[in-house]
Amino acid sequence: xxxxxxxxxxxxxxxxxxxxxxxxxxxxxxxxxxxxxxxxxxxxxxxxxxxxxxxxxxxxxxxxxxxxxxxxxxxxxxxxxxxxxxxxxxxxxxxxxxxxxxxxxxxxxxxxxxxxxxxxxxxxxxxxxxxxxxxxxxxxxxxxxxxxxxxxxxxxxxxxxxxxxxxxxxxxxxxxxxxxxxxxxxxxxxxxxxxxxxxxxxxxxxxxxxxxxx
Numbered sequence: 001x002x003x004x005x006x007x008x009x010x011x012x013x014x015x016x017x018x019x020x021x022x023x024x025x026x027x028x029x030x031x032x033x034x035x036x037x038x039x040x041x042x043x044x045x046x047x048x049x050x051x052x053x054x055x056x057x058x059x060x061x062x063x064x065x066x067x068x069x070x071x072x073x074x075x076x077x078x079x080x081x082x083x084x085x086x087x088x089x090x091x092x093x094x095x096x097x098x099x100x101x102x103x104x105x106x107x108x109x110x111x112x113x114x115x116x117x118x119x120x121x122x123x124x125x126x127x128x129x130x131x132x133x134x135x136x137x138x139x140x141x142x143x144x145x146x147x148x149x150x151x152x153x154x155x156x157x158x159x160x161x162x163x164x165x166x167x168x169x170x171x172x173x174x175x176x177x178x179x180x181x182x183x184x185x186x187x188x189x190x191x192x193x194x195x196x197x198x199x200x201x202x203x204x205x206x207x208x209x210x211x212x213x214x
Contacts, residue, residue: 026075028091030114035091039073044119048095051121052108056099059144060108061126061165061188066101080111082122083137090114094124127167129183131200139198139210140164146212147187147196156190163188170197178202182213 027036038044049067056065074094082088092113099108111122111133122133131139147162165186172181180201187194197213 028075030091031117035075035093039093039095045070047119048097048110048112048121052097052099052110052123055123056108058161059140059164060099061104061106061163062099062102063163064101065099068098068100068105071096071098071107076111080132081134082111082113082115082120083134084120085113085115086134088113088115125164125167125185127185128169129167129185130169130181131183135200135208135210139200142210143185143187143196143198143212147189147194151189151191154189154191160190165193175201177204 027034029035030038048070052067053065056062072095074096076092076094079088080092090113092111095110095112097108097110099106106126108126109124111124113120122137124133125131125136125140129136143164144162151160151162152158165188167186168184170182170184172179174180180199183198183200185196185198187196199211199213201209201211203209
């Protein structure tokens, strides 16, 4: 596999809609190895590229994605649960990677941690969604399954993926069990673009119910 261009490691700090980065320069240890050393290694870069090509091919807006380079690395201050790792024990960070190969290149944020010696990645959807990894994973899988069936029923080939182009936070409102919110996720199938309204609403179990509207 062609390795992603090896950029000089630099920790950048900023506030993101999906999590807060650390507010002071740090280089945490990951499995007794400095993070700066890990993210500069050839194995890590190849794993990151392999993961991203798979993700973008499956659901990204670019049909022929190319990993063009890493833009920055953000060390997270707040622990975030992953679909595969509910309680991460190691440091967590975000890679922001440039994806090319289509008319409009874009920057894909990717959550990263290490669990039992294995690097775990989770690509974050583009746009302003407020969903974090575990909730986003559930919503995305449900959406793709439903929209894939609908696309096939409308005449799209079974091999044609349903792509998520972007997401948009719309509004929030109060409920009996806490603050709920609405978003619109824009998808594409062989018929073109479609806006899917989604409601995320806390329920009596302490979880968040997902409802696709319209």
